[in-house]
Amino acid sequence: MRDTRPGPSLASAMPRDHAPSRSAADAGDARTRQTAPALLAWYDRHRRDLPWRARPGERPDPYHVWLSEIMLQQTTVATVGPYYARFLQRWPTVAALAAADLDAVLHAWQGLGYYARARNLHRCAKAVAGEHGGRFPETEEGLLTLPGIGGYTAAAVAAIAFGAKATPVDGNIERVVARLFALETPLPASKPELRRLAGLLTPETRAGDFAQAMMDLGATLCRPKAPLCLACPLTAFCAARAAGIAETLPRRSPKRARPQKHGVVFWIRCPDGAVLLRRRAEEGLLGGLMEFPSTDWREESWSVSAAIKAAPVKADWQALPGVVEHGFTHFDIDLTLLTGEVPARTKLEGVWVKPEDFAGQALPTLMKKVARHALAALQDAPAAPPETGRRKKKASS
DNA sequence: AATCCGTGGGT
DNA sequence: TACCCAAGGAT
Numbered sequence: 001m002r003d004t005r006p007g008p009s010l011a012s013a014m015p016r017d018h019a020p021s022r023s024a025a026d027a028g029d030a031r032t033r034q035t036a037p038a039l040l041a042w043y044d045r046h047r048r049d050l051p052w053r054a055r056p057g058e059r060p061d062p063y064h065v066w067l068s069e070i071m072l073q074q075t076t077v078a079t080v081g082p083y084y085a086r087f088l089q090r091w092p093t094v095a096a097l098a099a100a101d102l103d104a105v106l107h108a109w110q111g112l113g114y115y116a117r118a119r120n121l122h123r124c125a126k127a128v129a130g131e132h133g134g135r136f137p138e139t140e141e142g143l144l145t146l147p148g149i150g151g152y153t154a155a156a157v158a159a160i161a162f163g164a165k166a167t168p169v170d171g172n173i174e175r176v177v178a179r180l181f182a183l184e185t186p187l188p189a190s191k192p193e194l195r196r197l198a199g200l201l202t203p204e205t206r207a208g209d210f211a212q213a214m215m216d217l218g219a220t221l222c223r224p225k226a227p228l229c230l231a232c233p234l235t236a237f238c239a240a241r242a243a244g245i246a247e248t249l250p251r252r253s254p255k256r257a258r259p260q261k262h263g264v265v266f267w268i269r270c271p272d273g274a275v276l277l278r279r280r281a282e283e284g285l286l287g288g289l290m291e292f293p294s295t296d297w298r299e300e301s302w303s304v305s306a307a308i309k310a311a312p313v314k315a316d317w318q319a320l321p322g323v324v325e326h327g328f329t330h331f332d333i334d335l336t337l338l339t340g341e342v343p344a345r346t347k348l349e350g351v352w353v354k355p356e357d358f359a360g361q362a363l364p365t366l367m368k369k370v371a372r373h374a375l376a377a378l379q380d381a382p383a384a385p386p387e388t389g390r391r392k393k394k395a396s397s
Numbered sequence: 398a399a400t401c402c403g404t405g406g407g408t
Numbered sequence: 409t410a411c412c413c414a415a416g417g418a419t
Contacts (some may be wrong), residue, residue, distance in 0.1 A: 070416095073416045114417085117416090117417080151416085171414065218415095
């Protein structure tokens with residue numbers, strides 16, 4: 001249903017005992033007072049029904065709010081959905097999650113990325129279950145002491161789960177606020193100012209609904225590209241809209257190019273078909289996840305002879321055709337593969353796993369690509385007639 | 398303070 | 409293709 005009412009008038013909201021608005025400062029003051037009521041009215045009509053969101057009038061479950069906020073860090077709603085459902089079914093309470101094995105949590109997190117979140121999620125659950133009597137702290141300061149909870153998440157949980165007047169500021173809200181105030185300072189330098197301005201907008205009550213409304217607005221109308229200003233409940237207050245620069249905001253400082261790195265993976269088989277996997281270090285890139293052994297990943301390319309010197313075992317190495325490519329946030333990588341046979345399940349650092357059991361391992365996407373590539377190449381290679389047509393790539397994970 | 402952390406979808 | 413960007417945190 002379309003709302004055909006005119007937008008709120010700036011003048012009508014001015015206190016009666018004040019002179020009519022004449023200055024930009026007055027207009028800005030009107031903006032800070034009128035934004036929340038207008039936005040909440042919009043939210044009450046257009047609120048999205050998300051799995052972790054309490055129904056109107058229902059009390060939110062802090063565990064649900066916290067779990068969803070951790071998963072949603074730098075991750076889209078659509079991606080999170082299935083993971084959230086699986087976690088909640090398997091670990092219905094924070095106590096259940098605290099009692100889980102870290103390996104099980106990492107495995108359930110597989111594919112969601114930023115795996116430090118999963119380790120901190122588990123640590124946080126243990127802290128809440130152990131040191132806080134099974135209840136989450138209800139203040140920003142208290143929440144901030146927990147692993148994996150930073151300024152954004154502390155404010156989001158405090159506001160959404162506990163009704164505190166707190167102002168979470170995520171990428172959506174940064175964009176909405178930058179446009180509302182036509183702030184042209186580029187990110188990330190503008191972050192403190194954006195937080196301050198967002199705080200000015202936050203109402204005394206319904207701070208949680210306000211935050212979610214701002215995020216909904218950013219996700220559906222105040223989008224990065226092609227914002228739908230005509231449907232926006234804040235268009236009357238939006239300085240960027242008035243100036244015709246909404247789509248260009250927020251500005252961003254240029255980011256440096258991502259380096260290209262190279263590595264060589266050792267696909268080590270034993271006669272029963274098992275392949276060697278090892279666990280990565282707990283800290284850093286893909287921390288705690290499983291991988292196929294490889295050389296260092298470096299910007300200098302590897303020769304086969306140099307790579308073989310770095311192999312974890314002696315073998316008759318054979319190069320597989322093709323490369324596996326992958327992009328991370330801050331670098332791109334290509335991996336080439338060497339296959340080698342060992343006579344038995346040699347005692348090496350790692351575990352022997354048959355390909356049909358890979359699904360039971362916490363393999364990051366890069367290593368799933370490696371497995372798919374190796375299995376396809378090994379299936380094609382032995383005594384295969386020369387390829388004449390295009391080859392279809394099959395997913396085998 | 399700048400850099401390091403994944404991944405998938407949209408354009 | 410090559411970007412952008414997403415309910416950020418830790419160091």
